[in-house]
Amino acid sequence: MSVVAWIAVGSLSVWLWLLVGHGFFWRTDQRLPPRTAPPAGRWPHVAVVVPARDEAAVLAKSLPSLLAQDYPGGAEVILVDDGSSDGTGKLARELSVKYGGLPLAVVSPGEPAPGWTGKLWALRYGVEVARAGNPAYLLLTDADIAHEPDSLRELVSAARGDGRAEGDGSGGGFDMVSQMARLRVTSTWERLVVPAFVYFFAQLYPFRWVNRAGARTAAAAGGCVLLRTEVALRARVPESIRGAVIDDVALARAVQRAGGRIWLGLAERVDSVRPYPGLGDLWRMVSRSAYAQLRHSPLLLLGTVAGLVLVYLVPPYAVAAGLFTGDVAAGWAGLAAWAVMTGTYLPMLAYYRQTAALAPLLPFTALLYVLMTVDSAVQHHRGRGAAWKGRTYSRPETAPDR
Template identity: 75%
Template sequence: MSTLAWFAFASLAVWVWLLLGQGFFWRTDQRLPPLRDDRHAREEPGTWPRVVVVVPARDEAGVLPLSLPSLLAQDYPGVAEVILVDDGSTDGTGDLAVELAGRCGGLPLTVASPGEPEPGWTGKLWALRHGTALARARGPEFLLLTDADIAHGPDSLRLLVSAAVGNDLDLVSQMARLRAESAWERLVVPAFVYFFAQLYPFRWINRARPWATAAAGGCVLLRTETAVAAGVPEAIRQAVIDDVSLARAVRRAGGRIWLGLAERVDSVRPYPGLGELWRMVARSAYAQLRHSPPLLAGTVAGLVVVYLVPPVALVAGAAGGDAPAAWAGGAAWAVMAGSYVPMLRYYRQPLWLAPLLPFTASLYLLMTVDSAVRHHRGRGAAWKGRTYARPEAAPER
């Protein structure tokens, strides 16, 4: 066989393994039970625990009117309140939050400001440190850590607490449904979640004896005593990928974790152009690889073999009369596209986007390389006017 055919068969073998041996990552059925499900209704707590919602926010005036009212309007049977930590905003985020609370009513709102981060802290974790300290003074059993761009259905808090109490979980996290309305969002966003699930298969995370550990930082319900035992957020203060770091800290402390896709928890942050999406991915991609050049090289090679070889082999093999290369490349591309269909359905996107996954993967490859270049130029992870020149990756231990 030709060299191209060998690469095509290697890619096909990898895709068969990914399809069957990587925790069925491509399926989208890891969800919290619906509110009206009878089994779920029987598992609801007799006494609902106290919850404090902590929202770190920096320059979020553009999205706050779409997200904060949904938190204030939570239909929660127990005692709950919201603390919004205004992390040095320059667009009036704190004042807008107070105005929205006065207009919408609902759960009590406290707006606090921690000042500029101390050395060794990333901005979001510095805000969470201040917010969780205020929250613990209220004596809650649970903390809900949620981003300022996340809108929650009215039963979101109730479902999260019910799942945590009914299953004796210390951390329950939902991957918020990101916005996918513009052309670039439709092309890039579902693939972002698909790649995340491929790296951290939800089934492996949710096993009684887990094989992987991760969380989604936009929506994390955390048992307060477990947070104290894990030493968070202090233990992960330099992490850029704070959600994975948080999950690992909780797991090290003996906590039980669940992660799944959200039904009624949505990100309202727009990413209308490729530039915004590029910056979102590039700011943390190299940190995910622990700033390791060998891991970067391996990742680039893996992306090329797994995602780019199949269409190249199909086209080149068909044009050059290399039947084995064309057949293996076409089969690998078909398996790849088929595995992407459930995520496209979850995001309510047209299925013709599935064969475009190799193109999207090439964009992620370039974003990852760009992330490494920024790091080695000392620009590191830049977000909301702050740059962390040498941020730490999520700790492994």
């Protein structure tokens, strides 16, 4: 066989392992199960903390959904206006007056202290304000996340294990419950890139591995995290992860190190309302933290690019080689690998209610992610680091192990 054929066989071997040996990452069934019995006892008090910096464009679609939570226990919303210049805090107060519902407090933390990323600085202040009310849980949710009226109730119920069956890793009794909000998929580029973003995340952190008891894999989705306050204190969050740009993974690791049990799944009733209409918007979303995920390591960057090329780009190349050069072995191996890849992507497209015709285009989307990751490294070495909302972190951390 030719060199191309052997490489294609290697790609197929990797895909067969990913299919059955990597936590079934491609399945989309890790979701909050329905309750089978009513909850017992009183509902615990919850403080909802929302860090917000220049979020006036999305706040009118997200904040009313938090204020309207149908939660049987005590709850309040604390919006941390992190130096916004677009009237975010003023709009939040106006929305509270207009819609009523849960009580809202708008607070401001001032500029971040040295060593802190902006979002974690805002969370630190919001959590500090929340602790004055002695809440049993903290719901940390982004300003672009809209919640269905029963979202908080279901999150708390899942954390407590109210009337839920054990056996699939989601039965309850968790110190942290996190849901990957369903991102917006309206524009052509969103349809092409967004489902793949979640697919790649699940491949990197298989949800089943995160959710099983005694797990060593830790991850979370920062847009929607319900955290037991006592565990947050024990894990010293957010202080212990103050320099992290990829704060959700860092938070999950800190909670896990503190002995907490975590759960991560796809959301049914939690949605992001932030638009990413063009490729440039999506490019910035990915590239701002991609190199931080690789711990700013050129070797990890090289290995990641090589791995993505082998897994996602070799199959279509091998098919083309089979068609245009007559390399039958390469063509069939590449076609088989491409077929497995396509099949594993179909459940995520179904979750996002997208056409199955997008599945064979996953290699093209993977190529975009390769370029975004390389661009992230280039920007880092130019001293621009991770830039977000007017702040640049030249050498940010990702998820420190210490």
